[in-house]
Amino acid sequence: MTRRPLEILDQALNGQPVIVSLKGGREIRGILQGYDVHMNLVLDNAEEEINGNIQKHGILIVRGDNVIYLSPSVE
Amino acid sequence: MTRRPLEILDQALNGQPVIVSLKGGREIRGILQGYDVHMNLVLDNAEEEINGNIQKHGILIVRGDNVIYLSPSVE
Amino acid sequence: MTRRPLEILDQALNGQPVIVSLKGGREIRGILQGYDVHMNLVLDNAEEEINGNIQKHGILIVRGDNVIYLSPSVE
Amino acid sequence: MTRRPLEILDQALNGQPVIVSLKGGREIRGILQGYDVHMNLVLDNAEEEINGNIQKHGILIVRGDNVIYLSPSVE
Amino acid sequence: MTRRPLEILDQALNGQPVIVSLKGGREIRGILQGYDVHMNLVLDNAEEEINGNIQKHGILIVRGDNVIYLSPSVE
Amino acid sequence: MTRRPLEILDQALNGQPVIVSLKGGREIRGILQGYDVHMNLVLDNAEEEINGNIQKHGILIVRGDNVIYLSPSVE
Amino acid sequence: MTRRPLEILDQALNGQPVIVSLKGGREIRGILQGYDVHMNLVLDNAEEEINGNIQKHGILIVRGDNVIYLSPSVE
Known part of the structure; x- marks a missing residue:
């Protein structure tokens, strides 16, 4: 079964702590509260x-x- | 409950002091007076x-x- | 009340002297005579x-x- | 017969281990669980x-x- | 009165000598013979x-x- | 007669060995098996x-x- | 009379030898056989x-x- 990336954002990561890797080497941690189609x-x-x-x-x-990219923050 | 990024702009940040981080390392502070879908x-x-x-x-x-990114300016 | 960026361009800056900051560190001054949705x-x-x-x-x-960005040129 | 890139993603790579080469020289391995038209x-x-x-x-x-690019991870 | 940038291209610059400043510091001069919405x-x-x-x-x-940017070439 | 680039991809190169030149100086060779409008x-x-x-x-x-760019691989 | 850039491609350059200047300083010569709206x-x-x-x-x-840019190759 194929899962769309934005579904994953919604189901697995929403309301959860995540790590977001940004261009230019920056990395931000926080609780994912929302997103849209542009990420x-x-x-x-x-x-x-x-x-x-x-x-x-x-x-x-x-x-x-x-x-x-973003991923769940495990700690 | 999922909150869209532009809703947050509207509800939490509009009329408030914000910090805006720009590409190239620049950072600007000001009172957010408006925005559109392109940010x-x-x-x-x-x-x-x-x-x-x-x-x-x-x-x-x-x-x-x-x-x-942009965030509320706390001071 | 939310003001859209392009409205501001129209109401506050049109026909006025502005400073335009360009990518690559260039800065241009002039009288804003027109604009479109792409800025x-x-x-x-x-x-x-x-x-x-x-x-x-x-x-x-x-x-x-x-x-x-662009802003009114004060002088 | 022409095969579209996203069909290949679906048929040959979905659920399989892949290597993803990212801009900036980063490389990530994992099991491909989903994708969309933006890749x-x-x-x-x-x-x-x-x-x-x-x-x-x-x-x-x-x-x-x-x-x-991405390709099947052989090991 | 607001003038759209592409109108200016049409009315003021078409058929005229112009200077075109390109990304990467290149600059080209010539007679503007045509343009489209992508510039x-x-x-x-x-x-x-x-x-x-x-x-x-x-x-x-x-x-x-x-x-x-582009502007009329004065000489 | 004008030939569209994607027609050429379809008629002349599909199923053939090609060289693909990528941004950043990388070059990849392979048999072209498919493509879409985004290349x-x-x-x-x-x-x-x-x-x-x-x-x-x-x-x-x-x-x-x-x-x-891409071109037929001659060898 | 305004001439659109893609018309010029069609009328003046199609089937002709051209020079194509690419980002990153590369330059390619060849006979223009086709093009599309993305250039x-x-x-x-x-x-x-x-x-x-x-x-x-x-x-x-x-x-x-x-x-x-591209232009006719004169030689």
Whole structure:
């Protein structure tokens, strides 16, 4: 059975902690709160490691064209 | 419940101070006054830090394809 | 009340002096004479600073995908 | 007989181990669980070699515009 | 009164000598003979300065996505 | 008589050995088994030379936006 | 009279020798045998100069998004 990527986003990852890998080597963690067909993402409790420091954001809206991949954050 | 990224823009961030991270490492702060489906943004009282100096703009219209992410500015 | 970016272009900036920041670090000033949905822009009395020299253009048509942002030119 | 690329994805590769070559030199292996017309991909048991270390992901959703090519993983 | 960028191309620049600034720092001069909505351009008597030498072309068809801006060539 | 590029792909190259030149300087050889309007390609018996070593793939699905050109492989 | 770029391709250049300038500094010569609205091109007797050596191709299909410009090859 084939599963569409956006279905996976909806079923397996929505409301879950995820890691988002962005172009340019940036990586953001947060709780996936929403998305759309462009892979624009809404992350809650988002944080990003920059030069060893954790920068905390509240809600973060990521423009989809920056995304390389996302996966569940296991911890 | 899934929330679409543009709904979040509308409900949580509109009229609020935001930080916008742009491709190429630029970061702009301002009051979010409007947006459209391309994530073109209107920022009021916008300012940008360039080499340690704050450059103040009045209204700023950012073309959406430059946006990496935006989040509420907490201060 | 939400204002769309292209409305702002129309109401607040049309016929006004603007600064246009382009990808690649270029910056152009001129009187905004027109635009379209791609943010293609028409600037009159346009000028660009290149290595400390001002290069003057008459009418300038900027292809929208080069635009990072534009704002009113205060002087 | 001509075979469309997305048919091949469906018939020959779905549910199979694949190697995905990404822009920027990254390479990811996993079981292809789904895809869509943008070549957005769902990989299960995904892993990536980074500087000689294997980073394991569970499910991975790759945004299609990062893909250079994919092929069956032979082992 | 708002003037659309492509109207300007039609009314003010068609059949006139123009300078076209291209991504990557290239600049081409020629007589604008035609264009379309993508800003694909037809230039006649086109010439380009490369390392101080003028390379002459007859008709030149420029793919629009390379264009940064164009303006009337004053001389 | 004008021949469309995708017709050529269909008539002259389908089922034939081809060389595909990719952005970033990579070059892949294989038997063209299929394509679509985006120039997504299916290559069989694909191989790529990397630092003087031949890496062999079975079926390879190339995302079209990576393609610079393709031509018949003469040997 | 305005001439559309693709009309020029059809009327003035089809079946003629052309020079195609590609992004990344590559330049290809050949007989223009076909094109489509994306500026995908079919070139016959195509050749490319690489480091002072001429690499000859038979038919070459160039993906349009690589094209900077094309012009008649005068010789």
